[in-house]
C-alpha cells in the first residue's frame with residue numbers, strides 16, 4: 001500500500017484531519033461547563049466555516065438539533081469513538097536522538113489518549129537512559145512491548161535506517177506508523193503510514209508568503225490576522 005493512501009471509506013480524509021480539532025474544542029467547552037454548542041460557535045472555536053463543520057459532522061451521522069445545536073459531551077464521545085480513542089493507544093518511539101528526546105519528554109500525548117510505553121534506540125550511549133519516565137531499550141526488545149495491532153510506532157531515526165526500522169516494527173505487529181524521517185516507506189497492505197515533515201510545512205508557508213508578496217514588504221506593525229493565518233495550509 002502507498003503511504004499516501006491512508007483514509008477511511010466513509011469519512012473523507014480532510015474531514016478526518018479536522019476531527020481532532022473539533023474534539024479539542026469540545027473538551028474546552030465541556031470543561032467550561034457548556035452542555036450544548038451551536039455549529040457557528042463550534043466552527044468559530046476551531047477556525048473553520050460553519051457549513052464545512054456541519055458537513056464534516058454529517059459524515060459521522062451527527063446533525064445537531066435545530067435551535068439548540070450539538071450536545072457537547074455526546075458529540076465529544078462520538079468523535080472520540082470514531083478516532084479510536086475510547087481506549088488509550090500505546091505508542092513506541094524508535095530513535096531517541098534530538099527529536100526522539102523531545103517527543104518522549106512531551107507530556108501532552110497522554111491527555112489526547114496516547115500512552116508512550118516504549119522507547120527504542122540502537123545507540124549504546126542512549127540505551128538505558130530514562131526519558132519522560134520510560135527507559136530506552138535496544139530494538140531487540142521490541143516484541144516485549146508491542147502488542148500486535150494495538151501499538152502505534154513513531155519513527156525518529158535517520159532516513160537511511162527508516163525502512164529497516166519500519167520493517168521491524170511491522171514484523172513486531174505495529175499496523176500504524178508515524179514517520180518523521182525524510183524517507184518514503186514501503187509497507188504491506190493493512191499498515192498505515194503518516195508522514196510528518198516540518199520543513200515541507202515551512203515551504204508551504206513560504207510559498208504562500210511569496211505569493212502574497214510578504215517578503216521584505218512587512219509594515220512596521222502587522223495587523224492581527226486572526227484565524228485566517230491558520231487557514232493557509234488548511235486541508236480542504
Ligand SMILES: NC(=O)c1ccc[n+]([C@@H]2O[C@H](COP(=O)([O-])OP(=O)(O)OC[C@H]3O[C@@H](n4cnc5c(N)ncnc54)[C@H](O)[C@@H]3O)[C@@H](O)[C@H]2O)c1
Nearest residue numbers: 095096097098099121122123156157158159181196197198
Ligand atoms: N519530520 C520533521 O519535521 C523532522 C524534524 C526533525 C528531524 N526529523 C528527522 O527525524 C530523524 C531524527 O532526527 P534527529 O535530529 O533526532 O537525529 P539524531 O541523530 O539526533 O537521532 C537519531 C537517533 O536514532 C538512533 N538510530 C539510528 N539508527 C537506528 C536504528 N537502526 N535503530 C534504532 N535507533 C537508531 C540513533 O542512535 C540516534 O539516537 C531524522 O530522520 C531527521 O531527518 C524530522
